[in-house]
Amino acid sequence: MTGNPLVTISIPTLNSGQFLELCLDAIERQTYQNIEVNIIDGASSDDTVKIAEQHGIDEIIICTDALLKARHEGLIRAHGKYILLLDSDQILEPAAVERSVNMLNDQDLDMLVLEEDVYQANNWLEKLFQLDRKLIHTVKDFDPYTSVMLPRFYKTDLLKKAFAAIPKSALENVGGQDHAIIYFEAYLYSQKIDLLPGAVQHIEPNSLRAMFKKFYRWGYTSQAAHESRYEELLERKERFRKGMFRKGTVKASLASITLLLIKGVPYYIGKLNSRGKRSNNR
Numbered sequence: 359m360t361g362n363p364l365v366t367i368s369i370p371t372l373n374s375g376q377f378l379e380l381c382l383d384a385i386e387r388q389t390y391q392n393i394e395v396n397i398i399d400g401a402s403s404d405d406t407v408k409i410a411e412q413h414g415i416d417e418i419i420i421c422t423d424a425l426l427k428a429r430h431e432g433l434i435r436a437h438g439k440y441i442l443l444l445d446s447d448q449i450l451e452p453a454a455v456e457r458s459v460n461m462l463n464d465q466d467l468d469m470l471v472l473e474e475d476v477y478q479a480n481n482w483l484e485k486l487f488q489l490d491r492k493l494i495h496t497v498k499d500f501d502p503y504t505s506v507m508l509p510r511f512y513k514t515d516l517l518k519k520a521f522a523a524i525p526k527s528a529l530e531n532v533g534g535q536d537h538a539i540i541y542f543e544a545y546l547y548s549q550k551i552d553l554l555p556g557a558v559q560h561i562e563p564n565s566l567r568a569m570f571k572k573f574y575r576w577g578y579t580s581q582a583a584h585e586s587r588y589e590e591l592l593e594r595k596e597r598f599r600k601g602m603f604r605k606g607t608v609k610a611s612l613a614s615i616t617l618l619l620i621k622g623v624p625y626y627i628g629k630l631n632s633r634g635k636r637s638n639n640r
Contacts, residue, residue, distance in 0.1 A: 363439035368432030372400035374446035390456035398428040425533040447561040468548040469509040472557035489613035497601030508537040520544040533579025577628025
């Protein structure tokens with residue numbers, strides 16, 4: 359690797375105090391040191407902002423608009439040559455940033471998918487998530503219409519082009535499916551993408567109650583995307599995983615189907631409720 363380019367890590371938060379400490383601790387342990395962090399907070403009512411301040415975060419911005427807008431706010435404030443779109447419930451492997459920078463430079467890439475595993479797999483639900491991720495990374499599908507391997511590490515210049523193409527209405531209203539839309543637009547400019555192995559652990563819901571809450575909100579905030587030019591994109595993505603039941607993937611495929619059915623219930627309830635509310639407001 360030549361030079362030591364600045365990497366911006368941008369994290370949207372909303373009542374993320376339960377996990378944010380783990381997320382920020384992992385950033386502080388990175389082997390790559392030239393990092394800035396901005397947090398785009400949705401007016402949290404817990405100790406999210408306090409935790410961020412205790413960690414000396416470079417910039418904390420309040421943004422009460424949709425998640426896609428929060429991602430954009432993080433990009434606007436990024437000074438890095440590269441930007442990592444992280445979530446507050448994700449824990450980076452200690453060399454993840456260093457390996458990302460090296461891989462982009464060495465292979466002339468523009469964006470990277472960070473291979474994920476679950477943070478803990480102590481119960482049946484977390485194990486379903488773990489097997490589903492195994493299937494996703496085994497298939498290694500990069501087609502933006504079907505892939506659920508969505509890049510998080512981008513060259514900042516490419517990400518700016520992608521956001522410039524996103525309609526204002528989507529920016530202001532879309533929460534769930536934010537990464538799918540960003541990747542779709544970025545892919546139109548560049549197909550230079552690959553997968554960084556073993557990069558991040560994701561804290562997944564460990565109960566049906568937590569699962570319902572998370573995916574209801576995801577569905578509720580995805581409805582605006584279905585009412586935009588991204589409708590076809592999302593309809594094609596909301597299907598079973600590509601590449602199921604290939605040799606060696608039977609167990610993971612069955613787990614993936616089970617998980618998608620469980621997630622699908624709150625997701626579609628959220629979409630329907632959002633559609634009804636939006637119709638009543640017109």
